[in-house]
Amino acid sequence: WGRAAPQPPGLPLALRRAFSNDKILVELDESSGVATMKFKSPPVNSLSLDFLTEFCISLEKLENNRACRGIIFTSAVPKIFSSGLDITEMCGKSTEHYAEFWRAVQEMWLRLYGSNMVTVAAVNGSSPAGGCLLALSSDYRIMVENPKFSIGLNEAQLGIVAPFWFKDTFVNVVGHRVAERSLQLGSLHPAPEALKFGLVDELVAEEKLQEKAAAVMAQWLALPDHARQLTKSMMRKAVLDRLVAHREEDIQNFISFISKESIQKSLRMYMEMLKKKK
Amino acid sequence: WGRAAPQPPGLPLALRRAFSNDKILVELDESSGVATMKFKSPPVNSLSLDFLTEFCISLEKLENNRACRGIIFTSAVPKIFSSGLDITEMCGKSTEHYAEFWRAVQEMWLRLYGSNMVTVAAVNGSSPAGGCLLALSSDYRIMVENPKFSIGLNEAQLGIVAPFWFKDTFVNVVGHRVAERSLQLGSLHPAPEALKFGLVDELVAEEKLQEKAAAVMAQWLALPDHARQLTKSMMRKAVLDRLVAHREEDIQNFISFISKESIQKSLRMYMEMLKKKK
Amino acid sequence: WGRAAPQPPGLPLALRRAFSNDKILVELDESSGVATMKFKSPPVNSLSLDFLTEFCISLEKLENNRACRGIIFTSAVPKIFSSGLDITEMCGKSTEHYAEFWRAVQEMWLRLYGSNMVTVAAVNGSSPAGGCLLALSSDYRIMVENPKFSIGLNEAQLGIVAPFWFKDTFVNVVGHRVAERSLQLGSLHPAPEALKFGLVDELVAEEKLQEKAAAVMAQWLALPDHARQLTKSMMRKAVLDRLVAHREEDIQNFISFISKESIQKSLRMYMEMLKKKK
Numbered sequence: 001w002g003r004a005a006p007q008p009p010g011l012p013l014a015l016r017r018a019f020s021n022d023k024i025l026v027e028l029d030e031s032s033g034v035a036t037m038k039f040k041s042p043p044v045n046s047l048s049l050d051f052l053t054e055f056c057i058s059l060e061k062l063e064n065n066r067a068c069r070g071i072i073f074t075s076a077v078p079k080i081f082s083s084g085l086d087i088t089e090m091c092g093k094s095t096e097h098y099a100e101f102w103r104a105v106q107e108m109w110l111r112l113y114g115s116n117m118v119t120v121a122a123v124n125g126s127s128p129a130g131g132c133l134l135a136l137s138s139d140y141r142i143m144v145e146n147p148k149f150s151i152g153l154n155e156a157q158l159g160i161v162a163p164f165w166f167k168d169t170f171v172n173v174v175g176h177r178v179a180e181r182s183l184q185l186g187s188l189h190p191a192p193e194a195l196k197f198g199l200v201d202e203l204v205a206e207e208k209l210q211e212k213a214a215a216v217m218a219q220w221l222a223l224p225d226h227a228r229q230l231t232k233s234m235m236r237k238a239v240l241d242r243l244v245a246h247r248e249e250d251i252q253n254f255i256s257f258i259s260k261e262s263i264q265k266s267l268r269m270y271m272e273m274l275k276k277k278k
Numbered sequence: 279w280g281r282a283a284p285q286p287p288g289l290p291l292a293l294r295r296a297f298s299n300d301k302i303l304v305e306l307d308e309s310s311g312v313a314t315m316k317f318k319s320p321p322v323n324s325l326s327l328d329f330l331t332e333f334c335i336s337l338e339k340l341e342n343n344r345a346c347r348g349i350i351f352t353s354a355v356p357k358i359f360s361s362g363l364d365i366t367e368m369c370g371k372s373t374e375h376y377a378e379f380w381r382a383v384q385e386m387w388l389r390l391y392g393s394n395m396v397t398v399a400a401v402n403g404s405s406p407a408g409g410c411l412l413a414l415s416s417d418y419r420i421m422v423e424n425p426k427f428s429i430g431l432n433e434a435q436l437g438i439v440a441p442f443w444f445k446d447t448f449v450n451v452v453g454h455r456v457a458e459r460s461l462q463l464g465s466l467h468p469a470p471e472a473l474k475f476g477l478v479d480e481l482v483a484e485e486k487l488q489e490k491a492a493a494v495m496a497q498w499l500a501l502p503d504h505a506r507q508l509t510k511s512m513m514r515k516a517v518l519d520r521l522v523a524h525r526e527e528d529i530q531n532f533i534s535f536i537s538k539e540s541i542q543k544s545l546r547m548y549m550e551m552l553k554k555k556k
Numbered sequence: 557w558g559r560a561a562p563q564p565p566g567l568p569l570a571l572r573r574a575f576s577n578d579k580i581l582v583e584l585d586e587s588s589g590v591a592t593m594k595f596k597s598p599p600v601n602s603l604s605l606d607f608l609t610e611f612c613i614s615l616e617k618l619e620n621n622r623a624c625r626g627i628i629f630t631s632a633v634p635k636i637f638s639s640g641l642d643i644t645e646m647c648g649k650s651t652e653h654y655a656e657f658w659r660a661v662q663e664m665w666l667r668l669y670g671s672n673m674v675t676v677a678a679v680n681g682s683s684p685a686g687g688c689l690l691a692l693s694s695d696y697r698i699m700v701e702n703p704k705f706s707i708g709l710n711e712a713q714l715g716i717v718a719p720f721w722f723k724d725t726f727v728n729v730v731g732h733r734v735a736e737r738s739l740q741l742g743s744l745h746p747a748p749e750a751l752k753f754g755l756v757d758e759l760v761a762e763e764k765l766q767e768k769a770a771a772v773m774a775q776w777l778a779l780p781d782h783a784r785q786l787t788k789s790m791m792r793k794a795v796l797d798r799l800v801a802h803r804e805e806d807i808q809n810f811i812s813f814i815s816k817e818s819i820q821k822s823l824r825m826y827m828e829m830l831k832k833k834k
Contacts, residue, residue: 139740159502161509172732176450177476180513184417184506185498198733220741224715224822228740231717235736266502437780439787454728455754458791462695462784463776544780 023051025076026058033069034217035062040076044083047130051086052104059111069221070118072213073138075125079149084129090258091267102254105130106165106247113137113169114240116229118220122213124206127151128188129162135200136169139232140216145203147190152199156186159266160257163250168239174198301329303354304336311347312495313340318354322361325408329364330382337389347499348396350491351416353403357427362407368536369545380532383408384443384525391415391447392518394507396498400491402484405429406466407440413478414447417510418494423481425468430477434464437544438535441528446517452476579607581632582614589625590773591618596632600639603686607642608660615667625777626674628769629694631681635705640685646814647823658810661686662721662803669693669725670796672785674776678769680762683707684744685718691756692725695788696772701759703746708755712742715822716813719806724795730754 023041028034037058039045047055062068075081089101112119112134121135123143132151135141143149153170155162162170162183171179178197182189194200204212220228243250257263301319306312315336317323325333340346353359367379390397390412399413401421410429413419421427431448433440440448440461449457456475460467472478482490498506521528535541579597584590593614595601603611618624631637645657668675668690677691679699688707691697699705709726711718718726718739727735734753738745750756760768776784799806813819 140737156501156505156509159505161505161512164512167512172736174733175453175731176513177452180450180510181418181479183509183513184501186501186505201737223712223740223742227712227715227717227742231712231739232736234717234720234723235732235739262504434779434783434787437783439783439790442790445790453731454791455730458728458788459696459757461787461791462779464779464783 021054021058023048023054024058026062028062028065028068030067032214032218033067033221034072034214035068035070036072036074038074038076039082042077044080045075045077045131046083046086047105047108047134048086049089049101049104052101052108056104056107056111059115063111063116068117069225070120070217071115072120072122072210072217073134074122074210074213078125080125080131081121081123081127081149081151082131082134083126084131084133087267087271091264091271095255095259098255098258099251102251103247106243106250109133109137109165109169110240110243113236114233116225116232118217118228120213120217120220122209123149123151123200124209125149126188128154132199133166133169136173139220141200141202142209142212142216143191143194143200143203144206144209145191146206147192150188150190151194152186152188153183154186154188156184157188158186158270160263163254165239165243165250168242172236172239299332299336301326301332302336304340306340306343306346308345310492310496311345311499312350312492313346313348314350314352316352316354317360320355322358323353323355323409324361324364325383325386325412326364327367327379327382330379330386334382334385334389337393341389341394346395347503348398348495349393350398350400350488350495351412352400352488352491356403358403358409359399359401359405359427359429360409360412361404362409362411365545365549369542369549373533373537376533376536377529380529381525384521384528387411387415387443387447388518388521391514392511394503394510396495396506398491398495398498400487401427401429401478402487403427404466406432410477411444411447414451417498419478420487420490420494421469421472421478421481422484422487423469424484425470428466428468429472430464430466431461432464432466434462435466436464436548438541441532443517443521443528446520450514450517577610577614579604579610580614582618584618584621584624586623588770588774589623589777590628590770591624591626592628592630594630594632595638598633600636601631601633601687602639602642603661603664603690604642605645605657605660608657608664612660612663612667615671619667619672624673625781626676626773627671628676628678628766628773629690630678630766630769634681636681636687637677637679637683637705637707638687638690639682640687640689643823643827647820647827651811651815654811654814655807658807659803662799662806665689665693665721665725666796666799669792670789672781672788674773674784676769676773676776678765679705679707679756680765681705682744684710688755689722689725692729695776697756697758698765698768698772699747699750699756699759700762700765701747702762703748706744706746707750708742708744709739710742710744712740713744714742714826716819719810721795721799721806724798728792728795 023039025038025040027036041051062071085105090098119138121138121141123135123141126149127135132153135151143151153162153166167179167183170183174197189197189199191203195203301317303316303318305314319329340349363383368376397416399416399419401413401419404427405413410431413429421429431440431444445457445461448461452475467475467477469481473481579595581594581596583592597607618627641661646654675694677694677697679691679697682705683691688709691707699707709718709722723735723739726739730753745753745755747759751759
């Protein structure tokens with residue numbers, strides 16, 4: 001499924017040791033082979049079309065850089081890892097826009113879940129919906145042990161349904177029963193509960209997070225790349241193939257669902273509520 | 279798979295707020311949208327053809343009643359939730375009877391596991407075999423914390439085999455390993471063990487059961503119906519589809535298995551043993 | 557998939573109460589119906605072509621002996637259950653040899669995972685790679701509670717990849733998430749961790765191991781054979797069928813992978829390291 005990410009014309013693709021665009025800061029430590037991708041798109045690192053495009057380009061660059069073997073994902077915005085898909089992209093836009101946006105969401109997941117590199121999510125804030133998917137698609141999840149930070153696929157709370165490949169990824173991490181209950185309730189699990197359900201692999205104090213992520217990464221990088229990559233692919237292939245086989249259908253489903261007036265209305269109400277919260 | 283339940287001719291189908299037939303008492307609280315189905319078929323709420331028919335009709339009425347959004351299943355018979363399939367229906371009867379009975383068992387599961395409503399099993403007594411399936415097919419299971427009450431798919435103890443869709447439902451709740459071991463041993467798990475294995479979601483004192491079931495129901499009903507229903511269907515569709523695709527074959531398998539003289543003999547012996555127990 | 561095991565010409569196949577060949581001691585207690593297969597191939601009970609052939613022949617004899625209903629696997633070599641596939645069989649040999657060896661590995665698993673008998677692994681030592689598969693393929697795993705003994709599919713540590721049917725067997729026991737992480741890291745889990753992850757079912761003191769294995773076996777044999785066997789087959793059939801459908805392809809994959817100079821080199825280095833350890 002290695003089709004290229006959608007690339008905005010004119011964007012410079014030359015490799016630099018560190019490059020910063022608008023929304024993601026990428027730092028590569030060539031001595032360890034570990035890159036850090038820091039999400040810096042305030043207020044809540046929402047996954048807009050621009051963010052997703054930049055994410056895919058950054059990921060592709062690192063995949064193609066032989067000096068890079070692993071990536072740590074973390075947030076530069078306090079208290080939030082990522083708030084998930086940007087609702088403004090799904091509200092009051094054209095069918096063409098919905099299609100472009102959804103294709104970018106798919107692309108992000110296909111590239112991340114299928115990445116050959118070791119991927120560690122250092123979850124230093126809340127991580128609902130698409131933010132949770134980002135963490136679930138990594139190889140390992142470390143979360144700050146703050147019970148005010150929560151994580152989960154809470155789409156049902158907004159009156160929408162997580163796509164089947166969000167669900168497949170979730171089931172692969174927490175099993176069928178936990179996924180069924182959590183998805184139906186649209187649960188956001190506080191960090192300690194997320195650990196209990198296996199949604200994250202461990203909790204650490206905030207000040208220890210980067211150190212711990214580096215230690216976990218070193219442990220995973222101690223393995224020979226080739227055998228680890230083939231093993232990862234063996235574990236994830238069935239679920240990746242399912243989206244690849246139904247990609248256009250999934251886009252059409254998204255468009256027809258999101259275009260419903262009832263769904264548009266609940267998204268508008270949700271956005272109003274968010275604005276008042278500020 | 280929305281085919282209609284087998285409906286005995288002449289049975290009145292008019293909607294009433296509360297209706298009681300022989301074996302199940304249905305109470306609908308229109309203010310909360312929650313119905314309670316109380317099994318009242320002494321001595322052990324066994325799933326006879328009559329019970330199953332009444333169950334399907336009651337369920338269908340509630341599905342079609344827009345005032346109803348959720349159902350709590352519980353027993354009006356002390357110490358037993360349901361003893362499972364009625365063995366007298368499987369012993370010394372005609373091939374036609376076996377076919378009719380098995381189709382009713384399938385229908386019960388297809389309607390319950392695929393129900394659009396929120397379903398909560400308030401398990402206030404032991405729940406072997408088909409009784410366990412009833413609980414497993416609900417969205418949430420609360421059991422009285424009495425270690426004398428047990429639950430499990432114990433078919434193997436009787437020399438029979440749980441059908442593949444009992445197994446699929448079980449695996450979806452407890453995972454492959456627990457299911458493999460429990461099914462092979464025909465285990466009946468005392469309530470505390472059932473909680474440990476995830477066979478039930480929580481235990482409460484008997485006097486708190488209905489209150490707890492109502493609280494859980496309220497939590498699930500807080501979600502928008504449409505998103506919750508689509509999510510539930512996404513989680514359960516693969517397993518439901520499997521029976522729908524093999525329904526007639528499954529009936530033939532049941533008939534040829536149950537018609538074996540060796541199986542008939544062990545069922546007769548089991549019934550003799552039960553009679554002596556009284 | 558009941559094709560016969562490869563049988564060396566001239567080997568006596570007559571049934572004896574106890575028979576000992578070179579590598580496995582089989583003792584059958586006809587009063588209980590329980591056989592014990594003791595691996596006695598020092599220094600580490602590695603799964604050579606000879607060992608696998610003897611294993612399959614012994615298993616087949618017991619399957620065909622109506623006096624035998626269950627088998628306990630254990631080691632007669634201190635501190636090691638089995639070290640897994642014999643690396644000398646995979647190093648510097650002909651394509652024909654690789655094919656013959658891999659077919660024997662497949663045969664071992666097909667016969668063991670699909671065995672009609674109750675199989676209990678009494679793991680009295682470390683059990684990496686193929687040794688772990690042997691335990692995973694049994695119905696129940698008891699391990700000595702010595703944290704110096706470890707168990708796991710550690711292929712990735714050697715730069716090789718566990719075949720898909722090792723993976724399927726592993727996932728059936730520990731679930732997708734634990735399997736994904738453990739396989740990618742090539743983890744060898746000390747006994748207490750193996751228990752925590754469900755890789756083994758219980759731990760006992762070394763001097764209690766045989767007694768415990770006998771007690772577990774008696775519990776499983778209390779069930780009627782026919783229902784238990786059909787249930788076991790229902791649980792394992794999908795995964796068994798997958799190898800049967802891809803058996804020749806899997807052999808070709810193994811040959812082309814193992815024939816690579818880079819793989820041969822790492823296996824040679826690993827063997828050198830093992831020799832120096834002595």
